[in-house]
Amino acid sequence: MRRQTMRAVPLSQIMSTAVVTVAPHTTMAEALDILSERxxxxxVVEEDARPVGIVTERDVVKCYDGVEAxxxxxxxxxxTSTPLSVPADLDHFEAFKLMKEHRFRHLVVTDADGRVAGVVTETDFVRHLGVDFYxxxxxxxxxxxxxxxxxxxxxxxxxxSLLAQPxxxxxxxxxQGRAVGILTERDAVRLLRxxxxxxxxxxxxxxxxPLxxxxxxxxxxxxxxxxxxxAIRHLVVVDDDGVASGVISEHEIVQGLESEYVVHLERIIAEKNEALAALGQAHEMLAEQSQALSGTVAELEATHEELREFARVASHDLAEPSRLVVSxxxxxxxxxxxxLGAEGRELAHFAIDGARRMRRLVQDLAVYAAPSTEPGGKLEPVSLLVVVSAVLDLLAEEVKDAHAVVDVGALPSVALARMSLHELFRHLIANALIYRRDGVSPHIRIGAEDMGDCWRLWVEDNxxxxxxxxxxxxxxxFTRLHPPGPRSGTGAGLAIVKRIVSDAGGRIWIEGDPAQGSTFVFTLPK
Known part of the structure; x- marks a missing residue:
C-alpha cells in the first residue's frame, strides 16, 4: 500500500503574525521584560521598517554574564544579525530544510516589500503537523x-553555563538521582529579569x-x-524509578519532518519521472505523427504540382481554341x-464575347493554380508603392474611361513575390473600377497602417x-454575384487575391457600409 504523506503548505498558513519588534538600541533589560511578560x-529587531536581527531566548542564555552584570x-x-528571512509562500518543507541547515529555531517571514509579515518557530510546525504525522x-x-x-x-x-552549551x-x-525539576531557556530569561x-x-x-x-x-x-x-516545550523522559533518561521537546518532534521531507522529495521525483515518461511517450507519438504528416505533405505537394501542371496545360490548350473562335x-x-443578317451578326458577337470570357477565365485559373510565393532563396523587400504605380499604368485606359480618382497613401515594402503583389492589387483595383455606381465617378483609396507585427492594408471604393x-x-x-454583362468578371479575381494573402500568412475581409461602397482590408507580414 502506498504510504500516506503530508502535503506541503505555505508558511502563510502556519506562521505567527503577532510579531513583537524592537529597535537595535533597545536595552536588554527592556528586552527581558518583553520576553518574560509576553x-x-x-x-525581531527592525530598523527602517526592515528586519536587521533577531533576539531569542537562546541569545539571552549565551550572553547571560553580560546581562546579569x-x-x-x-x-x-x-x-543575531541579518536573520534568515523567507517569503510567505515558501512551503513548510523547504522552511524546515533551511532551519535544519542553519540550526535555527526561528524564521522571519517577510512580504513582497521586505517587511516583517510573521515568524515561524518550531512551535508553529508542531501545531500544524496534523494527525497524519502521528x-x-x-x-x-x-x-x-x-x-x-x-x-x-x-x-x-x-x-x-551548562545551558549555554551547544x-x-x-x-x-x-x-538523590531522581528528576525533580527543570531549568529551560525561558526560565533563564525569567531568572535574569x-x-x-x-x-x-x-x-x-x-x-x-512541578516537573x-x-x-x-x-x-x-x-x-x-x-x-x-x-503549555510547555520540554518533557523529561524518566524510567520507572524516576531517573531521567532523555528529553523530548518541540525540537525533537519537529525533526520527524526530516523523514517526511525525504518522502516529499521522493514523491516529487516520482511525479516528475512519471511526467518525463509521459513526455517521452508523447514525443515518440509526435515523431510518428510528424513522420506521417511529412509523408502526407509530400503527397499533397505532389498532387498540387500535378494540378498546377494540369492547369498550365489546360490554359495553354484551351487558349488556342478560344483565340481561333474569336479570329x-x-x-x-x-x-x-x-x-448573315442582323441576327447572324448578333450571334457571332455573342460567340466572340463568350470566347474572350473563356480565355480570361482560363488565364485566371492558371494564375490561381500557380504558386503565389517564389520557391527557394530569401525574398527581397518589394515597394508596394512601386507595385501599385505599375498596376495603375497597366489599367490607365480603364481608369480614364471610368473617370476614376485613385488616392494612394504611404505604403510599406514587404518581402513577397513581386508578381503576386502585382496580381493582388490588379484584381482589387480592377474590381473597384468594374463594380462602380452608375453616374458616379469611382473614387479609390489605397493605404496602410503599421500594426506592430504586420501591415494592415486596404483598398476602399465608393x-x-x-x-x-x-x-x-x-x-x-468562380463565385459571381452578377450575371454576365459589363459588371461580370470571371469569378476568380477575389479568389486569387485571397490565395495570395493566405499564402503570405495574412488574412483578408470586407468592411464598410454597402450603401457607401466596399473596403477590402488585408494583412501582410513584415
Whole structure:
C-alpha cells in the first residue's frame, strides 16, 4: 500500500503574525521584560521598517554574564544579525530544510516589500503537523534527545553555563538521582529579569516545578498532547524509578519532518519521472505523427504540382481554341457579315464575347493554380508603392474611361513575390473600377497602417458595395454575384487575391457600409 504523506503548505498558513519588534538600541533589560511578560521566544529587531536581527531566548542564555552584570547591553550587541528571512509562500518543507541547515529555531517571514509579515518557530510546525504525522507508530524513545542534568544544590551560575552549551536547551534538576525539576531557556530569561546577579542561588531554589515527565514507551502523539495541555516545550523522559533518561521537546518532534521531507522529495521525483515518461511517450507519438504528416505533405505537394501542371496545360490548350473562335468569328463578320443578317451578326458577337470570357477565365485559373510565393532563396523587400504605380499604368485606359480618382497613401515594402503583389492589387483595383455606381465617378483609396507585427492594408471604393451576407462567398473560386454583362468578371479575381494573402500568412475581409461602397482590408507580414 502506498504510504500516506503530508502535503506541503505555505508558511502563510502556519506562521505567527503577532510579531513583537524592537529597535537595535533597545536595552536588554527592556528586552527581558518583553520576553518574560509576553511569554514569547523571540523579538525581531527592525530598523527602517526592515528586519536587521533577531533576539531569542537562546541569545539571552549565551550572553547571560553580560546581562546579569548590569552593563546595559543593547539588543544590537546580543542579537543575531541579518536573520534568515523567507517569503510567505515558501512551503513548510523547504522552511524546515533551511532551519535544519542553519540550526535555527526561528524564521522571519517577510512580504513582497521586505517587511516583517510573521515568524515561524518550531512551535508553529508542531501545531500544524496534523494527525497524519502521528498515524505511523512512533514512541518517545525513538526521537528523544540526551538530557543534561544537574543536582539541586548546584549553583544557578553553573547550570546557566551548562545551558549555554551547544545543543542543550534544558537541564533536568535531580535530587538523590531522581528528576525533580527543570531549568529551560525561558526560565533563564525569567531568572535574569528577577535576580541580577544570580550569585548564591541554587538550582533547586529556582527550578521549574512541578516537573512534567513522560515514559519512553509513550507515543509521540501523547507527548505532543502533554506539551499542549501543560503549555510547555520540554518533557523529561524518566524510567520507572524516576531517573531521567532523555528529553523530548518541540525540537525533537519537529525533526520527524526530516523523514517526511525525504518522502516529499521522493514523491516529487516520482511525479516528475512519471511526467518525463509521459513526455517521452508523447514525443515518440509526435515523431510518428510528424513522420506521417511529412509523408502526407509530400503527397499533397505532389498532387498540387500535378494540378498546377494540369492547369498550365489546360490554359495553354484551351487558349488556342478560344483565340481561333474569336479570329474566325471576326473573319466571318468581315467577309460575310452582310450575308448573315442582323441576327447572324448578333450571334457571332455573342460567340466572340463568350470566347474572350473563356480565355480570361482560363488565364485566371492558371494564375490561381500557380504558386503565389517564389520557391527557394530569401525574398527581397518589394515597394508596394512601386507595385501599385505599375498596376495603375497597366489599367490607365480603364481608369480614364471610368473617370476614376485613385488616392494612394504611404505604403510599406514587404518581402513577397513581386508578381503576386502585382496580381493582388490588379484584381482589387480592377474590381473597384468594374463594380462602380452608375453616374458616379469611382473614387479609390489605397493605404496602410503599421500594426506592430504586420501591415494592415486596404483598398476602399465608393462602388455598389457588397451585401454582408455575401462577403465570404465572393472569395470563393468562380463565385459571381452578377450575371454576365459589363459588371461580370470571371469569378476568380477575389479568389486569387485571397490565395495570395493566405499564402503570405495574412488574412483578408470586407468592411464598410454597402450603401457607401466596399473596403477590402488585408494583412501582410513584415
Amino acid at each position: 511569554c514569547i521566544s523571540c523579538l 548590569g552593563t546595559q547591553l543593547t539588543v544590537a550587541q546580543v542579537m 498515524v505511523r507508530p512512533k514512541d518517545v524513545r525513538a526521537v528523544m534527545a540526551p538530557v543534561a542534568t544537574a543536582d539541586e544544590n548546584a549553583s544557578l551560575h553553573g547550570v546557566l 545543543g542543550i536547551y534544558c537541564v533536568a534538576i535531580e535530587s 528577577q535576580h541580577s546577579p544570580v550569585d548564591g542561588l541554587r538550582a533547586g531554589e529556582v527550578m521549574g516545578k 512534567h515527565t513522560i515514559a519512553p514507551s509513550a507515543s509521540l502523539l501523547d507527548a505532543t498532547e502533554a506539551l499542549r495541555v501543560h 474566325f468569328c471576326q473573319l466571318l463578320l468581315r467577309r460575310h457579315g452582310s450575308d 462602388g455598389i458595395g457588397i451585401d454582408p451576407v455575401y462577403r465570404d462567398d465572393v472569395f470563393r473560386l
